Amino acid sequence: MTIDELKAYDGRNGAKAYVAYKNNIYDVTESPLWKEGEHEGVHFAGEDLTAQLAGAPHGDEVFKGFAIVDKLETPSSLSQTETQTEADLKSKLRSWYKRYHPHPMTVHFPIALHLFAAAMDLLFLFNPQEAYALSVFYTFFAATLMGLVAMVPGILSWWINYDFSSYRPFIIKLVLSLLVLLLGIINIALYLNDQMIVYHDSFAGLTYHAIVLFTGFSVIVLGYYGGKITWGNGSKPVNSGEKHQANAAAQALHSMAKESAQIPVNDQHVFSLLIGGPAGSGIDTIEKILTHALKASGYYVYSTKEYMSRVRGGSNTTLIRISDRPINAPVWEVDLSIALDESALEHMRERYTEKTLVLADVSENGTLPNLITVPIRERAKALGDRRYANTYMAGFIFGVLELELDTLLASIDHYFKEDNENIKAAQEGFKEGAAVEHYTLQELPGSDPKSVEALHLMDGTTACGFGFLAGGCTMVTSYPMSPSTGVLNFMAERSKEFTIVVEQSEDEIASLNMVLGGWYAGARAMTTTSGGGFALMTEALSLSGMTETPAVIYLAQRPGPATGLPTRSEQGDLNMAIYSAHGPFERIILAPGTLEVSIECGYLAFELADRYQVPVILLSDQYLADSMSMIDTVDFSQYEPGSYIIQSKKEYQRYTDVPDGISPRSVPGLGEGLVCAAGDEHDEAGQITESHQTRIEMVHKRARKREALLQSALMPNIEGNGDIAVIGWGSSYGAISEALARVDDPRLCHVHFEWVHPLAEKQLDLLKKYKHTVVVENNASGMFADQLKLHDIKVDKKILQYNGFAFFADQLAQMIKEKIKEL
Amino acid sequence: MQTSFDRENVDVAWCPGCGNFGILKLVKEVLEELHQEKRQTVIVSGIGQAAKTPYYIDTHMYGVLHGRALPVATAIKAANPGLTVIAEGGDGDMYGEGGNHFLHTLRRNPDIVHIVHNNMVYGLTKGQASPTSQRGFVSKVQVEGAKNEPFNPLSVALSLKAGFVSRVNIGNYSHAKEVLKAAFLHKGYALVDIFQPCVVFNQVNTYQWFKENTYLLEEGCDSSNFEEALKKAYESMPMPLGILYQRREELPTFEMHVRGEDHRPLHEVRHDHKKIQELFEKY
């Protein structure tokens, strides 16, 4: 059925409840979660939920229990191209409109003229002179004419900027304008028919004056609603009923988008806030408090940081985005920005638009039109201590955004535990923030405390840590290196509660060698490192390969070569992860892109390593490690570590030549046998050998593991139905996903790899069916694209970024648009 | 003497007359005489002639990379504190390539026995100077003779407060046996540096040379005197043999730090997923 036919199955009044997801139509009538065709008050039956669920914490699995009743018919490619040209036209018109803003320009004429006509008419009624009568008519005539002139661009703007939104102010304006126009024509006709009616108290005469006075009043109402559309509801508290009404325009767009099953990630749904200041100034504290309080306020929260490799000074920033839906990507341009000092302002400047409201602790407000000077440090000092700047600013932000102060205070209490001074600072900040006058600030999206309450806010580091815990990690030996250290910290913090041996080794060489010692003796051991440290581990990596001792390596990438950009992000170590270390041996490389997948990959790393007796590398990066977003509850009982080691018999041989190459592994002390493992080429018993036959047998035995382990390969994640595959891997998942939602082009689809090596036939076959491929990578050479080419996958275009930043969704959307044109 | 640690059908790769044969016999006999259970014993070795020793001993073994036996052995001990763990290798392996691990293993104090075959030469790679080679030792690489200060494992171990520091000469077998036994019985890290003549590549430091240039520490001398030990460690020509230092009081070992009272082998440890769940719900 088509999307229109689907609408009938809304589950209301006894109708069946059907929902569409990824082209399938499911019957959810019987589900208790879909009473009256409504799910959690967010999703509705009779709709295509594909786009709505794109960023949702759960995926396809939620539909597994439901029967597929039909397929959703997609519009033919012809109508798709039609929508495309329409969208193109719209965006052209929009930029023209932005430049000339014809409606605000023309709308003042009829308003002034109608008011003037009404004023003249009042004068005439008191003092009926011909001069007044004449000026009433001529101004009224001009007013009616100019009214028409203003309406045309007004309606155009309603279409291109607001998608014919049914938000009440639009409707009021439309109806009233048409009425004013109609009445104007009637009045002009009345007057031209008999100019003397102005002096008569006949019906015609009274009507004439009534209309002049009524239209004069009407334009005041029209002006009021025009202002409401442009500026929103100003100073009303966000969570009051009225704010919700002010958000109706956004809501209207939301539901429209829902109907067309494409949710453009537009400004109405997200609000982005960028905070900048020197290292050591406590931005981290603001981030912690704000993200906590914003979540408590009912928003989906996302945050990411960007910082310099220094402990004090410089300029670091934290981006916080809030939304009414799951969000998992950074953007370059922001709505609100807080600069704690001059250099932070300079640092962030390029990310401001004309609409960005900037609150800065600077002496002059320079050339930025929307900059408001806030003497943050001075105020903090006045409040008793420089350190209160953070809570003061958090309060200030809540004040500007008109959020609930109590929610913020609860969060501050959560972090500072009965610290009255900080509470006072926040209250003070809130008061001052609420008093700030501003006109351009983007409206906040709708909040929904109910649906976000059950979610968890954490960064990639923490999610990976949970994965490793779930994988049964019992030993971590690492040498600290950004951006991997967070996982080391996470595991160390839990080491006593969970029996985990944690040791900071003397160098990365020792780290991985200890990991191998640990596994050899029965531990589930791992190390955490970044590129430079991993380079030192490569010899031990080959020892893992030769001795078939499992190993788990959490490799959080940062830009190289050498020390590179220590605190920044890049997906630049893929080649090293694939090719490092001498001699051929099997390894598995996983690269998660979401919190859920991070947990899964952390768990899988241990399972796969143990099962196939190979090193498993989990590729993360600074971006993934340091970015926070929301995750639904994960059921950890599903992550049961398997048992892969055996009780040995007396005649046990560590390297028994078995068909799948995976010789049963025992550990010292478990059983009657002896475990003899050797880094030299060895025979089945683990004795050094130089026999060329044994060498060949052992090379083959180890190589056969590939076939076995490829069966565990994870299929790439696919979103969208287009025949142009935008291919990504690892941490860029969120950015690509949002970028594609922004581009909103049905020809595109997102194919994302989490299992990046070795590539399996089933993964590659899937890619072969796409007409075009565009590979998006956070490195300079396109390493994953090269892997695909090696496997005979055609790569048409590459989008590469290697400036130290992970992709920003808004910028990436632009890059994708441009690249697609080249196809 | 036959021991239960004799391994059959192995092709021993050493040159006839090499001091390594004595050390192999020594280790097996000490294990036997201490009634060591071979299923509870692991020998970890790196790469070199000396590092081949565990391949000839019938017990668990892990032959790792050149220089890396110590971190591997340390982790094995932590993963299963019930095992007796030995790290064994040559002077190049342990003091050269693995020098950094040597320093930090001393600091960690795992309860392992560290056996170093000190032949003052790189045997396997055919005769280059090793860290312990004496000044003037000529080789194909050190054509004008070794110029660097010889590495002194004993003073280094003492400076990092190792609890058991000893040196023996395999030419004095019975003395070596006594010391090695004491090393096994010591709780904590124990270094046994064994002078081992390489009959092929070291024509200077021969059986004869080691005999002439060493002396036995007097029996009954106080091995718990740290300052005395440090002085002795610097003595040369002749060099003292025996237990230079053994700390009287037991210090906590590495595995005690990381495992506490829990001595279960780690393969028996399972994390409770309910506890993980609880922790997760706090976020």
Ligand SMILES: Cc1ncc(C[n+]2csc(CCOP(=O)(O)OP(=O)(O)O)c2C)c(N)n1
């Ligand atoms: C990383 C690495 N570098 C170099 C070598 C080559 N190599 C093997 S053994 C050895 C030195 C052996 O000297 P020593 O440890 O004193 O043992 P010996 O043979 O004298 O018993 C060297 C340099 C190697 N195997 N690995």
Ligand code: SF4
């Ligand atoms: S080369 Fe030297 S150390 Fe090696 S086996 Fe021969 S004699 Fe012994």
Ligand SMILES: [Mg+2]
């Ligand atoms: Mg040597």
